[in-house]
Amino acid sequence: MRTSIATVCLSGGLVEKLHACAAAGFDGVEIMDSDLVAAYESPEEIRALCARLGLRIDLFQPFRDFEGVDELTLLENLRRARAKFEVMQRLGTNMMLLCSNVATATVAEPEVAAEQLGRLADLAAEYGISIAYEALAWGKYVSDYRDAWRIVELADRANLGICLDSFHVLSRGHDPSGIEAIEPDKLFFLQLADAPAFDMDVLSWSRHHRLFPGEGSFDLTGFLSHVLLAGYRGPLSLEVFNDTFRQTDVQRTAAHALRSLRWLSDRTAARNGWEDLQIAVPQPPRAFDFVEIAGEDLAPVEDLLNKLGFSFGGGHRSKPVRLWRAGDAHVILNEQHRAPGTRLAGVGFVVEDAAAAAKRALAIGAPPAFRRTYEGEYPLPAVSAPDGTGVYWNSQSAADSWLVEFQGGESPTAQGNLQGVIDHINLAYPWQEFDEAVLFNTSALALDAAPSADLPGPRGLVRSQVMRTADGAVRLAMNLAPPTAPLQPRHVAVRVSDAIATARQAKGRGLSFLPIPANYYDDLDARFGLDPELIADLRALDLLYDRDESGAFIHFYTPMIGDVFFEIVERVGDYDGYGAANAPVRLAVQRSDGQ
Structure with a gap:
């Protein structure tokens, strides 16, 4: 060619x-x-x-x-x-x-x-x-x-x-x-x-x-x-x-x-x-392997994860890297990156053939990413996404590969520790990088693009584009803010079986959530006619709610640390969305809260 x-x-x-x-x-x-x-x-x-x-x-x-x-x-x-x-x-x-x-x-x-x-x-x-x-x-x-x-x-x-x-x-x-x-x-x-x-x-x-x-x-x-x-x-x-x-x-x-x-x-x-x-057979990811958050001072992130109920998974045996776990949701905190601020620096995916996935991405034109690996450590082939985010592939589960490199952690199944999986990652892009990111996710990650939607925000319409696997095991929700608006933060959504119980426990540990206006709950009651006890729980815990003919969605947001925050979600029934009706509330509150 x-x-x-x-x-x-x-x-x-x-x-x-x-x-x-x-x-x-x-x-x-x-x-x-x-x-x-x-x-x-x-x-x-x-x-x-x-x-x-x-x-x-x-x-x-x-x-x-x-x-x-x-x-x-x-x-x-x-x-x-x-x-x-x-x-x-x-x-x-x-x-x-x-x-x-x-x-x-x-x-x-x-x-x-x-x-x-x-x-x-x-x-x-x-x-x-x-x-x-x-x-x-x-x-x-x-x-x-x-x-x-x-x-x-x-x-x-x-x-x-x-x-x-x-x-x-x-x-x-x-x-x-x-x-x-x-x-x-x-x-x-x-x-x-x-x-x-x-x-x-x-x-x-x-x-x-x-x-x-x-x-x-x-x-x-x-x-x-x-x-x-x-x-x-x-x-x-x-x-x-x-x-x-x-x-x-x-x-x-x-x-x-x-x-x-x-x-x-x-x-x-x-x-x-x-x-x-053909370059190589596409390798759609089967699951998220981990997310990597980088920064000079990650103590506030560790405090947040601890209060959410994540368990400490140990420190890496050769690098200033620490692991926090919530069941199969793995969050790696990397202090090797000395750029100021806190940011989402990498995403790992589980695929059928990691070497083939990396070979395809490199052949298409993705630049290779360097990851320092010592003898005896598990190799993860990687490339850089257009915005510099590291993309890693793994043919094994974390337990069968890199997890043993972290030492001194507590049992993730101990009573009180949060159990979940990464549901989706929300990525924000400036206007000039959005289409490039869509192509990268399609070509290098073999994700499919769902129809885009426009969501009203305090600074104008936000374009939302979800890239996902057919079974929904991996979802990347991409947001494009208006050209004059600042770049939105990125966040990691962890799916749990009971968001209300998770919220209660996190509140009991002293974690403050994104504060939701009382008007939101009045409107929620008018739209859905929910059980008064459920409305009371949602209101008391700053939880958000959505429902359609397939099921319901309960979720809440943590405060931002640098350019990152977390979301806890519960999918009830076959609900397949992301609470889009609640996005304007979240965006407005983050702005008014100085975040």
Whole structure:
């Protein structure tokens, strides 16, 4: 698989973009005309730079508003084209993208368009250049790839073919299976982009809201399957117009982009049974292994866990690391990280094959994470998530692997010790990192994305996206706050069998919970008509409640320590949600409580 990316996907100047593409590992680039025009470097210098970086210039784009015009306009368009062909020769690239006419077309007949494209192709042939004709979704007369193919067939020039763009095909709801009817040697170029399912005009949708593969709603594996089955063997190239990516760090975005292509190629191979093209079999996690909290002073976290009912699991025999347990919920406190504050630094997962899971993540493009391991200690392969959080894999249970490395702890089953499992982890992201995190969780962790929801908060709407395994054993709830709001804290939710009893015991040990307003309980009573004793318990203990047709949800939150807090949850019946109706209350209280 050869990979390529349009320079429009990235922030910065052309030289900066090219260095980022090479550093990420792309094989080639599409150079946008506007990027070249704005560069101080000559086409010859850009050509030399690409050669030094090992980048092939796969495409020069775009050339616009050419066909379907009167003769005088056509002559002017041919003059424009000749000037660009001369620039392309200086750049050292031999393929131009021609978009279907949007602004100047006055003649709708395909035969006229074909005759005019033939004249353009003949002129391009003088320079050794090929033309890849693309049907824009908002083209005046040509907006369907099948109409573009008909025109190319009528023109009948060896150096005139088709450029297929997933956005222009899928945004209009066109059937991509017709791609397989196109002659393979006429499939000149392929551009890929995902997008969310918006109901808006297609031009604005395209110019501002495209996403990298795996981040949106398009069936890109199906689309790419048709293209490859049709016989296309050129590069897989990304053309993503997105306001976020044009503001984010260029190196990070380029690496993110390449991961998306590798994920798409791998998923397409798996869909079609092309085992030789697959990276590795996905390894969905079977359970959480542990969470790691890091900081300079973790004594307040230990005090909180102790009051919640966690048992002390001992200190690590070779590192300043301590373990706290609540049944199968393992919390590792790591004071090796000397960055200020307290934060969620790592997450461990139990999988069928840890080595295969890490191999797949590394092949997709996740950076390896270093974990110091001494002789006799259990190895946990790891990578870094895009935000720097460590991701660890384990093929064994904690009891059969790393748990013996902790010494001096108490029995986790002693009377009074909390018993539970990690139910979910809530992760917050700034606006510029959210889509990248979704792709990482899909590609590297093999989690599925549930439909997103918007939750009202004191600083605006919070977008919530849950990534999970099919059985719900592993759930990552991702929150995206409004751009002007501060980054929300992250929290670990531990599921227990009796949240009310857990709350009573924790209160008895002196733990204060997030204080819930009395108005909340008045509203709760009005909504559900709960038993007065239950309402009284909830009110007295600062517990929250939710219910649907499948069951109920009882939960409470601890105060924040640094950027971390804990949640205790109880799922009654088959309740599968997260108490979304209570999120606005939690967010408002945390803000008013100075947290």
